Amino acid sequence: MAIDFNPQTGEVSEPPRRTRISREVDILVIGGGTSGCSAAIAAARMGAKVMLIDRYGFLGGTATAAMVGVFCGVYTCGPQSTHQLLVGSIPKEAMDRLAAINAGHKYRHRFQIDHEMFKVVLDRWLVECGVEILFQAVVVEALIRDGEIRGVVVEHKGGREAVLASRIIDASGDGDVAAFAGAPFEKGAADGTLQAPTMVFYMGDVDVERAMAFPEAEIKRLLTEKTASGEFDFPRNSGSFSPSPQPGKVHVNMSRVHGIDGTDPWSLTRGHLEGRRQVDDFARFLVKYIPGFEKSRIDAIAPQLGIRETRRIMGEYVLTREDVLGAHKFDDAICRSSWPIEDHVGQGTVRLHLPGDEFYQVPYRCLVPLEIDNLLLSGRCVSATHDGQASVRVMGPGMAMGQAAGTAAIMSLERRVRPRDLDPSLLRGSLLQKGVLI
Numbered sequence: 451m452a453i454d455f456n457p458q459t460g461e462v463s464e465p466p467r468r469t470r471i472s473r474e475v476d477i478l479v480i481g482g483g484t485s486g487c488s489a490a491i492a493a494a495r496m497g498a499k500v501m502l503i504d505r506y507g508f509l510g511g512t513a514t515a516a517m518v519g520v521f522c523g524v525y526t527c528g529p530q531s532t533h534q535l536l537v538g539s540i541p542k543e544a545m546d547r548l549a550a551i552n553a554g555h556k557y558r559h560r561f562q563i564d565h566e567m568f569k570v571v572l573d574r575w576l577v578e579c580g581v582e583i584l585f586q587a588v589v590v591e592a593l594i595r596d597g598e599i600r601g602v603v604v605e606h607k608g609g610r611e612a613v614l615a616s617r618i619i620d621a622s623g624d625g626d627v628a629a630f631a632g633a634p635f636e637k638g639a640a641d642g643t644l645q646a647p648t649m650v651f652y653m654g655d656v657d658v659e660r661a662m663a664f665p666e667a668e669i670k671r672l673l674t675e676k677t678a679s680g681e682f683d684f685p686r687n688s689g690s691f692s693p694s695p696q697p698g699k700v701h702v703n704m705s706r707v708h709g710i711d712g713t714d715p716w717s718l719t720r721g722h723l724e725g726r727r728q729v730d731d732f733a734r735f736l737v738k739y740i741p742g743f744e745k746s747r748i749d750a751i752a753p754q755l756g757i758r759e760t761r762r763i764m765g766e767y768v769l770t771r772e773d774v775l776g777a778h779k780f781d782d783a784i785c786r787s788s789w790p791i792e793d794h795v796g797q798g799t800v801r802l803h804l805p806g807d808e809f810y811q812v813p814y815r816c817l818v819p820l821e822i823d824n825l826l827l828s829g830r831c832v833s834a835t836h837d838g839q840a841s842v843r844v845m846g847p848g849m850a851m852g853q854a855a856g857t858a859a860i861m862s863l864e865r866r867v868r869p870r871d872l873d874p875s876l877l878r879g880s881l882l883q884k885g886v887l888i
Contacts, residue, residue: 469603471612475501475582477859478615480589480602483511484521484845485829486621487572488540488852489859493619494579496860501582501613503589503604509572510565511623513845517650517752519565519694519701520557521545523789523846527559528803536786536809539885541849547571553695564695589622592630598823599631617859617869618825621852624713625761625831633819635761637711639836645758646685646794647712649705649725653736654749656700658693661742666690672739682731688799689732699749703756704732706794712757721755758794758830758843765833766870767815774810774841775802782874783811783888784881785850791840811888812847814877817855818870826869828855850886857881 455462477493479486482504494500504511512518524541525533533556535542545561548554553567576583584604591603593612601614620627625635638644673687689704705728710721729751736743772778774791788809793800804810816833817826827833828851830843842848858877862869865876882888 469610469612471601471614473501473582474614475499476615476863477501477617477619477856478503478602478613479619479621479856480627481511481621481623481829482506482509482572482583483621483623483829483848484513484544485848485852486511486619487576488849489619489621489828489856490576490581491540491579492853492856493860494581496857498860500580501584501615502576503584503587503613505586505588507585508569509576510568512756513563514565514569515752515754516756517565517652517701517750518703518756519563519650520692521561521563521845523787523844523848524561525556525559526788526807526809527790528788528805530806531559531788532807533559534807536788536887537846537850538887539881540853541846542885544571544849547575555695557692560692562692562695562701589626589630592627594631594822597821599627599825602627602630616824616863619828619855619859620763620825620831621828621855623757623760623830625763625827628763628819628822628825628827628831629761631822631825633822633825634764636764637761638759643795644711644760645840646706646708647710647721647725647755647757648703648794649707649722649729650752650756651702651729651733652694652699652749653691653702653733653743653746654699656698656746657742658698658700659742661691661700661740662693664741669740673735676735676739682735684731685728685797687797691736702732702736705729707755710755712755712760718755725755726751759836759839761831762834762836762839763819763827763831765816765820765827766818767813767833769812769816769832769834769838769842771835771837774838775804777804777808777810780811780813782814782878784814784817784854784877784886785812785847786810786887787812787842787847789841789844789846791837793837793840812842812851814854814858814874817851817858823868823870826855826859828852853886854881
């Protein structure tokens, strides 16, 4: 449709339009990352009519689009920890499905994955559960009535359409649905600074054994030295690499793109350009200075920046720094986490670990946004402070929160109560029965 505009006012006046309601479902999940997929699987297995919408043409979110080929937060991980399993049920099933096809394995305190095969695993898994999937669509409006979200409007190549749902789960990462609905949110630290994203890449033809034997302290020294000499312009001296499930390949998490807001497309554009510039520099550095990389090459660069922080939707409870470091336990807990407060700022990375195999719990109230009913949160947009989010944002607790959100959505429907009024002891009982570790 062609629209007239007035260059003198600098505005375009769009005419009123009608948008078709294309679907009505029980549970609508926005965002097909690991957390959203867990929510959809949980709800579908309880017999619900579930639809999942994602902006890409594949599932997995940060794990696949940003090629963050590791599940962090599935094991305890402090310097004195013994790497105990922290997740059960759906997150553990994801690990088992990947391991069964040699596309995932435990490495130290993480679970390394083949991000390409994870796309296939998730496709099969959600289809097997009966989840209806819509790819290549983005949410542009929330449909609100009497303080309740009733659906969303999405745009895609075919135009616009509306989807109605009894419950909606915002697993978009950026809290898009909650923000459109008018839920309160915060962004960044006290000064507004957001955690810096990373452009992940893979190197192929690596002598992995020799590369992994090279001390991390020496890598840091070399990064610092070569930046000071002017040979390279590295924004970070604390990066690392780890072995991929595919022979001869390593996953490289070394870049750092400062000053990027993942909710601003112009900022994201600058971030992608700078991220790929850094990838080229880091790859040349590895080939020149790190044993095992002498004959290596760039194998793949993520199509999406790995965004660590944007909106944090304010909920019935806000997870804090004290909760994380104090290994706080909650009466309405729905999962465990022991990932450190990991803040990517400046040249280094702040990591504040819990002692030994200690863990904290995430309360259900962090999944329930203020002011808007029929909506649940899952993944890195859940209710937390900047420091709290710096721990709870990773995939282990993210998948566990997704399962809790999907389960709570169905249980609240069955009991005809608002999600915020659901008895958390009933939710916990259901999760424990399914093998969730709380």
